[in-house]
Amino acid sequence: MTTALANPLLPVYPPVPVIFLDGDGLWLVDDAGRRYLDFAAGIAVVGLGHRHPAPLAAAHAQLDRLWHVSNLFGTEPAGMLAERLSERFGGAQAFFCNSGTEAIEAALKYARKATGKPGVVALEGSFHGRTLGALSATGQTAKRVAFEPLLPHVRFAQPNDVESLEAAVGDDTGLILLEPIQGEGGVRPLSPDFLQAARAADALLCLDEIQTGVGRTGTFFAFEQLGVRPDLVTLAKGLANGLPIGCLLVADDAAGAFVPGDHGSTFGGNPVSCAAACAVVDAVDDALLANVREQGTRLRAGLAELPGVAEPRGAGLLLGADTERPAAEHVATALERGLVVLSAGEHVLRLAPPLVVGRDEVDHALTILEEVTA
Numbered sequence: 001m002t003t004a005l006a007n008p009l010l011p012v013y014p015p016v017p018v019i020f021l022d023g024d025g026l027w028l029v030d031d032a033g034r035r036y037l038d039f040a041a042g043i044a045v046v047g048l049g050h051r052h053p054a055p056l057a058a059a060h061a062q063l064d065r066l067w068h069v070s071n072l073f074g075t076e077p078a079g080m081l082a083e084r085l086s087e088r089f090g091g092a093q094a095f096f097c098n099s100g101t102e103a104i105e106a107a108l109k110y111a112r113k114a115t116g117k118p119g120v121v122a123l124e125g126s127f128h129g130r131t132l133g134a135l136s137a138t139g140q141t142a143k144r145v146a147f148e149p150l151l152p153h154v155r156f157a158q159p160n161d162v163e164s165l166e167a168a169v170g171d172d173t174g175l176i177l178l179e180p181i182q183g184e185g186g187v188r189p190l191s192p193d194f195l196q197a198a199r200a201a202d203a204l205l206c207l208d209e210i211q212t213g214v215g216r217t218g219t220f221f222a223f224e225q226l227g228v229r230p231d232l233v234t235l236a237k238g239l240a241n242g243l244p245i246g247c248l249l250v251a252d253d254a255a256g257a258f259v260p261g262d263h264g265s266t267f268g269g270n271p272v273s274c275a276a277a278c279a280v281v282d283a284v285d286d287a288l289l290a291n292v293r294e295q296g297t298r299l300r301a302g303l304a305e306l307p308g309v310a311e312p313r314g315a316g317l318l319l320g321a322d323t324e325r326p327a328a329e330h331v332a333t334a335l336e337r338g339l340v341v342l343s344a345g346e347h348v349l350r351l352a353p354p355l356v357v358g359r360d361e362v363d364h365a366l367t368i369l370e371e372v373t374a
């Protein structure tokens, strides 16, 4: 006979403080009917806000037509999404999967096949996901230690230290994997110089834009602001505004390594997720990107004025700042006051509101944060 456990979920997350029932734009409603302003967007996912009409209508329409046929056949939404992303990138092929970590796995395999070299160089403090390949390239001891041994041939360099990067890259390096702004690692931007040094190395360059992509930093891809063009890009989080999706983009000039049978995913390219993602990509237009930059500047200026908070970092609407007190305390107090925010490490407060955030909501969030950090 089995005994029922108190928690039916494996306890890999901390206990939940709130249960949300509804979302609308920038607002969430909990099971007691209380409203919260959402400056977390499901960890930089719900870029267009909750239940945005465009991806909602696209997903509904697709639900009414076709849910799944597998990648043994074609569907219109996956092809349309690949075309849109290729256009944004300036010539690329897409592989679709279901999450960020799967997109990283695809990149690791692609680089190995394309270069024949097993070595990967990633950065201290990076975060690339929880599956064993992506975890092997994640430079955070606490997340890795219980699962070692991980993949061999991975070396870590110090962010923004060109000498350390050059020392880490060797003859066996097939892939350099970098986040333009380390998200989970504390909202730490890479400098254009460092990225250019990575580009100059004799290896494929993959930019992990899972957190920074799809408009979050004020351009569709963060790399557009950094003067580099990668060979590979990974996307996930914001791509379908909350439906599960991941993507590896391979630049046309790095194409050709994968052939049928090399990789795959039963659910990858799911028509409902891809239909929603097409609507998201269309919505991330010049006006929305201008809003990201404008509200990002306003939010950043307000954050810089907060007591107990150091100079903010980041770009667009992915912002972080070191806090004197543990960031978890600020996150909890903000939640009590009706504002959802994130941390990124023990002493970093992270803000990633929907890209559609307006001036009034930025000011409202700052008023609450002023009380929270005092």
Ligand code: PLP
Binding pocket: 099, 100, 101, 102, 104, 127, 128, 129, 130, 179, 183, 184, 208, 209, 210, 211, 236, 237
């Ligand atoms: N890469 C980056 C930069 C991320 O921020 C994340 C998630 O936070 C991942 C990879 C992993 O994505 P997922 O949780 O969808 O597997």
